[in-house]
Amino acid sequence: MNIDSIQNGVVLDHIQAGKGMDVYKYLRLDQLDCQVAIIKNARSGHMGKKDIIKIDSPMEVDLDVLGYIDSNITVNIIRDGVRVEKKHLKLPRKLVNIIHCKNPRCITVAEPQLDAIFLLSDEDKHTYRCAYCDTEKRRKL
Amino acid sequence: MSIRNLIDITDLTVDEIDELIATAEDIIANPAKYQDACAHKQLATLFFEPSTRTRLSFESAMLALGGSVLGFSEAQSSSTAKGETVGDTIHTVSCYADIIAMRHPKEGAPYAAAQFSEVPIINAGDGGHNHPTQTLTDLLTIHREKGRLDNFTIGFCGDLKFGRTVHSLVNALSRQSGIKFVFISPDELKMPDYIKENVLDKNGLPYEETASLEEAMPALDILYMTRVQKERFFNEADYIRLKDTYVLDPEKLVPAKSDLCILHPLPRVNEITVSVDRDPRACYWKQVKNGKFIRMALIMKLLGIRV
Numbered sequence: 001m002n003i004d005s006i007q008n009g010v011v012l013d014h015i016q017a018g019k020g021m022d023v024y025k026y027l028r029l030d031q032l033d034c035q036v037a038i039i040k041n042a043r044s045g046h047m048g049k050k051d052i053i054k055i056d057s058p059m060e061v062d063l064d065v066l067g068y069i070d071s072n073i074t075v076n077i078i079r080d081g082v083r084v085e086k087k088h089l090k091l092p093r094k095l096v097n098i099i100h101c102k103n104p105r106c107i108t109v110a111e112p113q114l115d116a117i118f119l120l121s122d123e124d125k126h127t128y129r130c131a132y133c134d135t136e137k138r139r140k141l
Numbered sequence: 142m143s144i145r146n147l148i149d150i151t152d153l154t155v156d157e158i159d160e161l162i163a164t165a166e167d168i169i170a171n172p173a174k175y176q177d178a179c180a181h182k183q184l185a186t187l188f189f190e191p192s193t194r195t196r197l198s199f200e201s202a203m204l205a206l207g208g209s210v211l212g213f214s215e216a217q218s219s220s221t222a223k224g225e226t227v228g229d230t231i232h233t234v235s236c237y238a239d240i241i242a243m244r245h246p247k248e249g250a251p252y253a254a255a256q257f258s259e260v261p262i263i264n265a266g267d268g269g270h271n272h273p274t275q276t277l278t279d280l281l282t283i284h285r286e287k288g289r290l291d292n293f294t295i296g297f298c299g300d301l302k303f304g305r306t307v308h309s310l311v312n313a314l315s316r317q318s319g320i321k322f323v324f325i326s327p328d329e330l331k332m333p334d335y336i337k338e339n340v341l342d343k344n345g346l347p348y349e350e351t352a353s354l355e356e357a358m359p360a361l362d363i364l365y366m367t368r369v370q371k372e373r374f375f376n377e378a379d380y381i382r383l384k385d386t387y388v389l390d391p392e393k394l395v396p397a398k399s400d401l402c403i404l405h406p407l408p409r410v411n412e413i414t415v416s417v418d419r420d421p422r423a424c425y426w427k428q429v430k431n432g433k434f435i436r437m438a439l440i441m442k443l444l445g446i447r448v
Contacts (some may be wrong), residue, residue: 105268107247111226114253121339132249133270134335
């Protein structure tokens with residue numbers, strides 16, 4: 001299967017196999033006009049199988065979102081057909097307006113215009129807590 | 142200088158809590174020394190949810206410091222009834238007051254308020270979440286009754302799920318040494334996992350969970366009773382089923398230690414019979430009185446006032 005190399009854009013590599021569509025949705029890539037390729041189950045020496053997303057347009061990727069979804073993802077910035085930067089992710093300490101609290105007693109549910117703020121509480125378990133009400137949220141992916 | 146708020150008890154260090162207790166003790170011993178400490182300062186008490194002790198103790202505290210008070214005691218008498226957000230209400234009030242104490246039924250409302258305020262915010266209770274000034278009151282009372290804040294066994298009894306005073310006090314005591322926690326509750330009202338995991342397990346602190354107050358009683362140095370709060374239930378049938386699970390009466394106190402200290406954040410309904418009030422181990426009315434003094438110390442601290 002041939003997928004054209006991109007000239008200027010972003011390649012998201014090492015996505016856990018089967019999670020490419022979730023990343024696509026979280027980053028709202030459906031709203032882009034440019035070509036976007038999702039490669040599922042690509043062979044990987046390290047991971048066995050992996051997903052890859054190629055975005056054929058320079059764009060700022062929200063690293064906090066990606067880090068929250070899967071901190072093993074690598075972000076490759078492509079300029080003139082050459083990789084000029086490779087970014088490794090880590091779990092962000094703070095998430096703002098990425099996930100939302102579901103606790104019906106939380107003020108952010110009653111007043112959704114407030115920033116939804118979650119703070120990393122357990123790095124090993126990938127657990128975050130709502131900064132307002134302490135409700136726990138574990139990463140789903 | 143950045144604004145200091147008290148949203149969660151852990152916003153204060155252990156040393157700062159010790160300092161507040163020392164100030165409160167000095168206020169009790171020398172009230173006249175503090176009578177003009179907050180002259181020309183205004184405290185706003187914004188109570189979106191009913192309260193007797195907390196609101197009046199804040200107001201009494203500010204008046205005893207020579208300051209003045211303004212505010213409202215129910216959401217219906219504020220623009221909240223018209224749909225105003227917490228942020229806009231706080232933005233407005235912080236134009237009129239030097240410090241704000243707020244109670245709100247929604248968890249995290251004071252945290253939200255602090256994002257919009259130009260003056261210190263004190264959390265006077267946010268739903269079933271936290272109640273840090275009650276915790277300061279509890280700590281002052283324990284310190285006055287036991288002479289220390291470490292090395293004792295404390296039992297929390299009743300609604301440990303929605304009991305905001307319990308959550309804040311466990312948090313505060315987890316930073317002291319030699320504390321053993323006993324959680325006495327029905328299954329439906331057990332201590333939330335986030336307190337057990339993040340506060341107790343994380344710090345290697347011992348705790349027991351039981352449904353039997355009678356079994357726990359002999360080992361306790363402090364018994365912290367709580368009310369099952371009707372306002373926290375979405376389903377009234379659950380409230381009715383659970384509300385009288387524990388009733389402390391003189392008979393249940395027979396196997397208790399002679400120097401047991403019985404605390405309750407009040408108001409009570411049925412969980413402590415009136416006959417227990419005559420027992421010298423009942424300290425909850427002393428708690429009420431201490432609440433004013435520790436809030437005086439807190440108001441001064443957040444306003445940066447030293448006497």
